[in-house]
Amino acid sequence: MCLGVPGRVVKVAGWTATVDFWGVRREIRLDIVDEPVSPGDYILNHVGFAIRRIPEGEIADTLALYEQLLEEAGDDIMASDIRGEIRAAGSPDER
Amino acid sequence: MAPPQLDAAGNSSLPTGAAELKFRDPSKARALSVALDRVTRQIGRSPVSVMHVCGSHEQAIAKFGLRSTFPRDLNVIMGPGCPVCITDAPEVDEAVVLAGQGTHVATYGDMVRVRGTVKSLGDMQAEGANVHVVYSVSQAAELARKMTEELVFFASGFETTAVATAAVVLNDPPDNFSVLSAHKYIPPVMEIVAEMPETKVEGFLAAGHAATITGWGIFEPFVERHGIPVVVAGFEPLDILSGLVKLVELIRDGEKRVVNMFPRCVTRAGNLAAQEQLWKVFRPTGGRWRGIAHVPNGNLRLRDEWAHVDSRKRFRIDVSTLWDYAPPALVQDCICGDIMAGISSPAQCRLFGRDCVPETPVGACMVSNEGTCKIWYQYGGHPDLRGVAAS
Numbered sequence: 001m002c003l004g005v006p007g008r009v010v011k012v013a014g015w016t017a018t019v020d021f022w023g024v025r026r027e028i029r030l031d032i033v034d035e036p037v038s039p040g041d042y043i044l045n046h047v048g049f050a051i052r053r054i055p056e057g058e059i060a061d062t063l064a065l066y067e068q069l070l071e072e073a074g075d076d077i078m079a080s081d082i083r084g085e086i087r088a089a090g091s092p093d094e095r
Numbered sequence: 096m097a098p099p100q101l102d103a104a105g106n107s108s109l110p111t112g113a114a115e116l117k118f119r120d121p122s123k124a125r126a127l128s129v130a131l132d133r134v135t136r137q138i139g140r141s142p143v144s145v146m147h148v149c150g151s152h153e154q155a156i157a158k159f160g161l162r163s164t165f166p167r168d169l170n171v172i173m174g175p176g177c178p179v180c181i182t183d184a185p186e187v188d189e190a191v192v193l194a195g196q197g198t199h200v201a202t203y204g205d206m207v208r209v210r211g212t213v214k215s216l217g218d219m220q221a222e223g224a225n226v227h228v229v230y231s232v233s234q235a236a237e238l239a240r241k242m243t244e245e246l247v248f249f250a251s252g253f254e255t256t257a258v259a260t261a262a263v264v265l266n267d268p269p270d271n272f273s274v275l276s277a278h279k280y281i282p283p284v285m286e287i288v289a290e291m292p293e294t295k296v297e298g299f300l301a302a303g304h305a306a307t308i309t310g311w312g313i314f315e316p317f318v319e320r321h322g323i324p325v326v327v328a329g330f331e332p333l334d335i336l337s338g339l340v341k342l343v344e345l346i347r348d349g350e351k352r353v354v355n356m357f358p359r360c361v362t363r364a365g366n367l368a369a370q371e372q373l374w375k376v377f378r379p380t381g382g383r384w385r386g387i388a389h390v391p392n393g394n395l396r397l398r399d400e401w402a403h404v405d406s407r408k409r410f411r412i413d414v415s416t417l418w419d420y421a422p423p424a425l426v427q428d429c430i431c432g433d434i435m436a437g438i439s440s441p442a443q444c445r446l447f448g449r450d451c452v453p454e455t456p457v458g459a460c461m462v463s464n465e466g467t468c469k470i471w472y473q474y475g476g477h478p479d480l481r482g483v484a485a486s
Contacts, residue, residue, distance in 0.1 A: 044307075
């Protein structure tokens with residue numbers, strides 16, 4: 001699945017970032033992201049890894065698209081894949 | 096849910112009128128739809144067939160009813176873009192055998208339900224095997240850290256997902272953790288499909304997010320060898336429509352090149368840091384893709400220096416122990432392979448929506464959220480955009 005999901009970086013600690021996905025905070029890895037990331041940046045998360053930093057000018061459009069998709073019920077394929085991408089990020093409580 | 100009625104092109108004949116579809120810019124969608132119709136007609140042949148290789152593209156096409164806005168002469172086919180679907184039965188068998196030997200097996204949810212020659216990991220779980228569903232390779236490594244027994248991560252996905260597996264392998268995973276790789280590499284299968292005489296693909300729409308990592312330059316050798324244009328497009332409806340307009344223009348003009356219609360995400364070189372990790376851990380090798388063919392360099396396997404993390408090197412996996420069982424009878428009627436090769440559509444399968452539904456799938460294409468059959472089944476009754484697209 002190659003949808004990914006955008007989130008806002010809250011905290012960076014080494015190769016791990018705490019990222020906020022619409023109020024859900026998860027930990028994601030920064031090993032393979034294309035640009036350096038700092039708090040306030042938005043990243044695209046795929047299976048628990050940031051695969052790119054979203055440029056400033058595209059954040060609003062990207063969020064709008066995902067918000068529209070996430071409004072769908074849980075059995076919608078795209079919505080459930082996006083929720084899966086959020087679950088793929090580590091829960092801070094697990095560590 | 097009643098089986099949706101679809102014609103061979105995937106257009107639903109169900110009455111429309113449910114919730115209004117929200118488009119960021121309906122007038123732009125309309126303009127693109129008109130342009131697509133015009134350019135397709137200028138080619139003056141029918142049908143013009145193009146292929147995309149991304150489950151998310153098909154999801155968006157189906158969800159937003161885009162196919163009903165496509166010109167009748169334009170055939171937009173989903174190719175082998177579902178990693179779960181193209182995982183070959185003997186690869187699933189390897190995971191099934193490991194689970195049967197008492198090894199813990201962790202994998203993505205869809206991979207539990209997809210059947211090998213005779214059984215799925217879900218069947219093994221029902222028989223008491225230790226099968227764990229995870230959302231990421233990191234979660235599998237964490238799980239291994241909490242146990243003393245061996246844990247195998249049955250890894251599926253294209254290069255975008257293989258990059259995550261590579262990063263975990265490179266980051267000191269626990270000693271009891273290993274990877275059974277069913278990762279696949281998309282560019283080689285495009286070569287195979289392009290050569291299939293039945294498919295007659297004249298252009299490829301490539302997945303923007305995958306190209307974020309590999310870069311669009313990766314398609315240049317393909318275009319050179321096969322003389323077929325490639326357009327990189329994002330997955331939102333307007334991105335798909337504008338990508339198709341460009342692709343059909345290239346076909347009309349006989350231009351054989353790669354065009355990146357997703358510049359906000361994709362560069363020519365791609366994400367070099369990610370590629371470095373990918374190729375440090377994996378090497379491409381030939382192998383079968385379920386229902387398609389043997390694909391030279393289409394499989395990603397761990398390099399020899401990672402033998403200690405490679406389940407195939409760590410365990411003796413004898414899949415012949417499964418051969419005493421016969422596969423379920425319906426499987427012989429499944430045309431999943433032809434669907435992924437673009438030769439048939441789900442509507443031409445006599446199992447689709449009857450004996451094969453998401454709750455009790457026969458073929459892999461009905462198992463995964465990225466499978467053509469499941470996507471068509473789920474969105475078959477979705478309202479289309481005829482109102483929006485009317486010129």
